[in-house]
Amino acid sequence: MMIKRRLHLAYLLLVLWTLVIGAIATWSVADWKAAASDMSSAHLYSLRLAKVRGDMYRQVKEIADLFSGGDADAKEEFRQIELGVTTALSSLLEEKRSAAEGAALATLEATYQDLVAFTKAIFEQGAAREDKAQQFEEEIEDLFFPRIEEQIAALQGVYHSQEQQAITAITVVARRTWVLVGVITLCSFVQGGFLLLGLEHWLLTPLSALGRAAAIMSTGNLQHRIPIRRADELGALAQDINQMAASLQTIQAQLVQAERLATLGELVSYIAHNIRNPLASLRAAAQVNLEEGSSDPETMVEMMATVDRLERWVQNLLAYMRSVSLQFVPLDLNGLIEQVVVARQPDIAAKALQPELRLVPLPRVAGDASWLEQILAALLSNAIEASAPGALVVMRSAVDADRVIVQIIDTGRGIPRHLLEQVLQPYFTTKPQGIGLGLSMAKKIIEAHGGTMTLDSEEGRGTTVTLVFPPLQDGDGDRHGENSGRRG
Amino acid sequence: MAKILVVEDEVLLARSIARSLTRAGHACRTAQSAEEGWEILLQERPDVVLMDVQLAGMDGIAFLQRIKRYARDIAVIIMTAYGSAETAATAQQAGAFDYLTKPLDLEVLKQAVHRALDSLPCT
Numbered sequence: 283m284m285i286k287r288r289l290h291l292a293y294l295l296l297v298l299w300t301l302v303i304g305a306i307a308t309w310s311v312a313d314w315k316a317a318a319s320d321m322s323s324a325h326l327y328s329l330r331l332a333k334v335r336g337d338m339y340r341q342v343k344e345i346a347d348l349f350s351g352g353d354a355d356a357k358e359e360f361r362q363i364e365l366g367v368t369t370a371l372s373s374l375l376e377e378k379r380s381a382a383e384g385a386a387l388a389t390l391e392a393t394y395q396d397l398v399a400f401t402k403a404i405f406e407q408g409a410a411r412e413d414k415a416q417q418f419e420e421e422i423e424d425l426f427f428p429r430i431e432e433q434i435a436a437l438q439g440v441y442h443s444q445e446q447q448a449i450t451a452i453t454v455v456a457r458r459t460w461v462l463v464g465v466i467t468l469c470s471f472v473q474g475g476f477l478l479l480g481l482e483h484w485l486l487t488p489l490s491a492l493g494r495a496a497a498i499m500s501t502g503n504l505q506h507r508i509p510i511r512r513a514d515e516l517g518a519l520a521q522d523i524n525q526m527a528a529s530l531q532t533i534q535a536q537l538v539q540a541e542r543l544a545t546l547g548e549l550v551s552y553i554a555h556n557i558r559n560p561l562a563s564l565r566a567a568a569q570v571n572l573e574e575g576s577s578d579p580e581t582m583v584e585m586m587a588t589v590d591r592l593e594r595w596v597q598n599l600l601a602y603m604r605s606v607s608l609q610f611v612p613l614d615l616n617g618l619i620e621q622v623v624v625a626r627q628p629d630i631a632a633k634a635l636q637p638e639l640r641l642v643p644l645p646r647v648a649g650d651a652s653w654l655e656q657i658l659a660a661l662l663s664n665a666i667e668a669s670a671p672g673a674l675v676v677m678r679s680a681v682d683a684d685r686v687i688v689q690i691i692d693t694g695r696g697i698p699r700h701l702l703e704q705v706l707q708p709y710f711t712t713k714p715q716g717i718g719l720g721l722s723m724a725k726k727i728i729e730a731h732g733g734t735m736t737l738d739s740e741e742g743r744g745t746t747v748t749l750v751f752p753p754l755q756d757g758d759g760d761r762h763g764e765n766s767g768r769r770g
Numbered sequence: 771m772a773k774i775l776v777v778e779d780e781v782l783l784a785r786s787i788a789r790s791l792t793r794a795g796h797a798c799r800t801a802q803s804a805e806e807g808w809e810i811l812l813q814e815r816p817d818v819v820l821m822d823v824q825l826a827g828m829d830g831i832a833f834l835q836r837i838k839r840y841a842r843d844i845a846v847i848i849m850t851a852y853g854s855a856e857t858a859a860t861a862q863q864a865g866a867f868d869y870l871t872k873p874l875d876l877e878v879l880k881q882a883v884h885r886a887l888d889s890l891p892c893t
Contacts, residue, residue, distance in 0.1 A: 555824075555852050556851075562783050562851065566787060566874070585782065638804075
């Protein structure tokens, strides 16, 4: 499945999950609101019933006032209170929420109607009489008050029960909400975990693998290929990178071919130059002898020396034209340095130089022992040659960030600034017998080891040649390098 | 008689040229490097300089430019074993009077020297 589709799916799941959470929250809030409303209503009805009860007793008090004090307004007040109580009871009855509540209210209303009828009958009897007062109070207390109290208590019980039910419902809603919050939190963690695992599995891991492959390719290993195990965008990207590496390999091969052709052109020009110079000497010497009609022995000797020099130069050139084949094995460069110093001991002793080995324990490097020994020997020879008698020559080894460093340091005549860049170029030499390929070739062979060779020099103060090698990698040691055609 | 300086690191060639030119009646000095040639040039102020385009110590074209900056009326003849049109063009742009390729015929060289001397302003 493509990563884009997976991301869409994850987005859809997130939206669905959010909708579920929203629905659950709405449901809980609605339940809580209904329960709270029920509780509030039950309490309110209870208060209204209490007021009705108060009004009933006040109504009875009005009758008592009529009998005892002859209150002229008592009758009218009685009617007002009756109207209020009747309306309140009717209202409560209309708003009843259960059959039991309705039955209790109906019973209370009927009792009240009986009370009203009874009291109205008292009023109808005309003038208030004190002898009736006692009878009225007793009848009210015996007949109505117990019934009214009992029925109101029953109703209060109904309302209290409703209130308790509402409280229970609120408690249930609260508990359910806590459980749901817990479940949602847990599910969110699980979902987040799956999302992270998915990102790790589908994006981060393959991206890291691509990064590692790109890093390997950037070191020049264009044969490296990324295994294609996926059919998504990253699989396509890996395929593109592989194709890019293949294209780069082709371009690199073309460049190498072009460089070879260019180098070949330089080589032909260089050979022509180095042959024409002695030929020019020979021709001019012969011509001048001819002009003078003499056969000067000194000139003859010089002509022979020139021919011999040309021959030596051709021999050197042929030696360097052999193809270079590198056999990589794990090497301890300190050992090579020590061997080279021992081998050059006669030259060192001849100039009474002070050789100094500043060696530290080195990790092994993948290298061709024979070539590296030759290069170290040649660099040490250069240092010896450039040094004044008795001077210091240092062979140093070091490790810096896993890289192995070897330095050959002399305090000799140094290289003039304007020649510093040229000495590593092919065909540059300051030696009469030199063919100018030694340092450039050494540099190329060190580079074939994955390393670098740099020169730091100051005229009159000495030269430091620094060789840097990469650390030994898995699989090194059985590599084979071929610099086909010729050296350099 | 003209004063001629030969700057050439091929000792046998330099000496043969010098012998041939001396025999033709000129005063000839030789040098193996640009530095040595420059010292002699300052001392002797030659009429013509014959020089290799590739010298130890200094690029021949740079040496030619240095000579021309010092004295425009010194004729410089370049000798080279490379024989490329590019080198010839560079040398002539830098002010060389002539350009000879090695191995060279001493007669051709002497003719070039005479042409160079003829081209110099009368003093």
